[in-house]
Amino acid sequence: MTAAHDLAAPSVPLLELRRLTVRYGAITALRGVDLSLQQGELVTLLGANGAGKSTTLRAISQLVRASAGSIHWRGADLAGRRPEATVKLGIGHCPEGRRVLARQSVASNLELGAWLRRDKAGIAADLERCYQLFPRLAERQRQLAGSLSGGEQQMLAIARSLMARPSLLLLDEPSLGLAPKLVAEVMGTLAELHRDGLTMLLVEQNANAALAIADRGLVLEAGAVRLAGTAQELLANAELRASYLGDGEGSGP
Amino acid sequence: MDLIQLLLNGLSLGAVYALFALGYTLVFSVLGVINFSHGAVFTLGAYFTYLLIGGQAGANGLLAGLQLPFALPFALALPLAGLASALVALLIERVAFRPLRRRGADSLLALISSLGAGVILVNLIQLLMGAESYAIPIGTLGALPAALSLGGAQVRTVQVLLLAISVLLLVVLSVWLEGSRSGKALQAVSEDPVTAQLLGIDSDAMIRLAFGISGFLAGVSGGLVGLSVSIAGPYFGISYGLKALGVLVLGGLGSVPGAMLGGLIIGLAEAFVPAAWSGWKDAVAYGFLFLILVLRPQGLLGKPQTTKV
Numbered sequence A: 001m002t003a004a005h006d007l008a009a010p011s012v013p014l015l016e017l018r019r020l021t022v023r024y025g026a027i028t029a030l031r032g033v034d035l036s037l038q039q040g041e042l043v044t045l046l047g048a049n050g051a052g053k054s055t056t057l058r059a060i061s062q063l064v065r066a067s068a069g070s071i072h073w074r075g076a077d078l079a080g081r082r083p084e085a086t087v088k089l090g091i092g093h094c095p096e097g098r099r100v101l102a103r104q105s106v107a108s109n110l111e112l113g114a115w116l117r118r119d120k121a122g123i124a125a126d127l128e129r130c131y132q133l134f135p136r137l138a139e140r141q142r143q144l145a146g147s148l149s150g151g152e153q154q155m156l157a158i159a160r161s162l163m164a165r166p167s168l169l170l171l172d173e174p175s176l177g178l179a180p181k182l183v184a185e186v187m188g189t190l191a192e193l194h195r196d197g198l199t200m201l202l203v204e205q206n207a208n209a210a211l212a213i214a215d216r217g218l219v220l221e222a223g224a225v226r227l228a229g230t231a232q233e234l235l236a237n238a239e240l241r242a243s244y245l246g247d248g249e250g251s252g253p
Numbered sequence B: 001m002d003l004i005q006l007l008l009n010g011l012s013l014g015a016v017y018a019l020f021a022l023g024y025t026l027v028f029s030v031l032g033v034i035n036f037s038h039g040a041v042f043t044l045g046a047y048f049t050y051l052l053i054g055g056q057a058g059a060n061g062l063l064a065g066l067q068l069p070f071a072l073p074f075a076l077a078l079p080l081a082g083l084a085s086a087l088v089a090l091l092i093e094r095v096a097f098r099p100l101r102r103r104g105a106d107s108l109l110a111l112i113s114s115l116g117a118g119v120i121l122v123n124l125i126q127l128l129m130g131a132e133s134y135a136i137p138i139g140t141l142g143a144l145p146a147a148l149s150l151g152g153a154q155v156r157t158v159q160v161l162l163l164a165i166s167v168l169l170l171v172v173l174s175v176w177l178e179g180s181r182s183g184k185a186l187q188a189v190s191e192d193p194v195t196a197q198l199l200g201i202d203s204d205a206m207i208r209l210a211f212g213i214s215g216f217l218a219g220v221s222g223g224l225v226g227l228s229v230s231i232a233g234p235y236f237g238i239s240y241g242l243k244a245l246g247v248l249v250l251g252g253l254g255s256v257p258g259a260m261l262g263g264l265i266i267g268l269a270e271a272f273v274p275a276a277w278s279g280w281k282d283a284v285a286y287g288f289l290f291l292i293l294v295l296r297p298q299g300l301l302g303k304p305q306t307t308k309v
């Protein structure tokens, strides 16, 4: 590490997106998104279907290329890296739609979550911790992941992304398709991870639940940041209440 | 011919088909493409083995009269030939698959380019070694007798060896695939390449691993068949390759136990064709294949639906 880097370190955000633009052929999914995350923050990314939330996470993980703008990780540009390399750098990504390895057991899925690690003792300890967080997974270790219920698969997906011991965890709609009680459970787990110091970028449709545990939030609309603020500010924002938080039905424009 | 020898013939032939088919399966599972150069690598493995045991190149190729300055026992020559074949398979991956993959080309194109690579390889063998046949003498097995007595019947040692080595490799491979970290990672790439990337698995490395192992299997089975029935010329891998392709489809594309079961069925079916009908061997084998596929299009152990990019 260079001296300049060390001097800059305190002010450099963990992750910083500058004017990020992503195109899929003729479709522009993101148009100049700015976003920065400090160590230890839980930031939620809200927005309607097709707003570009998943695309933002996919761009950070280098699954899609930025057409313009940049993504910096601890001050270094991520452009041109392979997705596997971002995992090595400490960026975990729990993708949209769970994507557990259906043909492998729960235990194998978790084991592969720690693919890049070699510290056997640390892996075993983290596995224990995952089973503590999600006792249901512990009961189903030998079961094929494809035979788990949707909620259990979601827990497995989250647990698996924790097994890499990421510095930043990108979560794409972890509450999707879960019963209200399970949503509360998953959000509780995320809040607990947040208290332990994990930095998270949480994409959610369930704005109430996400803002209840987040420090800050951003609302994307048609690929651009429409609103940004602390969780309290957003919870109090009339416009947001009308369009995303489920009250004021029919009072929208 | 008595029953035990017949059974052994069928089993050992089936085991070779299974090894061959497993090579196809490994590559297919990570790439979703049949690697048509696989048969050529099998042929090459037989020639490598022949040269490593101190065999001399015939008079008709560019290498006429060439002989290595050493002669290895078969037990050493075979794994070395397997390794050399693995290197060739990696080279094929590099020139015939990777450039197309980088450009996101349709998998049909990779199939054609692998076919091309195979044809070039076979022609190269013919150019260097001529079209003649070569035999790997039984003497290279060392002190082993030519025949063993098994349950009162006399059977060829070579056949027993072929069966034992193939079964050993099949078992090792299945255990590795199901039980080891890297085996599971390879299966992860096969099931969902994007998720595998998000776990930090380098899919290119897994693809190279699949090619390396499949090349090794092809080379070893080539050497074994060369020992068992001699090397009939540069094209001798083709009929085995096609048969193994049938085995693959029969067992179910992408299924490892399926490849083994398919190999067994085709091998036994062929072995039990009466000697008087020996010209009909292939027709019987493919007839079987046709029949089973009509009844069960996904193959015997194939998954009902294949999700492949």
Ligand SMILES: Nc1ncnc2c1ncn2[C@@H]1O[C@H](COP(=O)(O)OP(=O)(O)OP(=O)(O)O)[C@@H](O)[C@H]1O
Pocket (backbone or CB within 6 Å): A024, A027, A028, A029, A047, A048, A049, A050, A051, A052, A053, A054, A055, A056, A096, A205
């Ligand atoms: N692979 C793709 N090819 C073409 N267009 C795409 C692709 N992926 C996403 N898009 C488009 O990009 C826009 C943003 O998609 P994205 O998946 O980021 O939305 P999202 O905010 O995650 O939506 P949702 O809440 O439904 O998951 C959409 O208009 C979508 O149609």
Ligand SMILES: [Mg+2]
Pocket (backbone or CB within 6 Å): A053, A054, A055, A096, A172
């Ligand atoms: Mg999405």
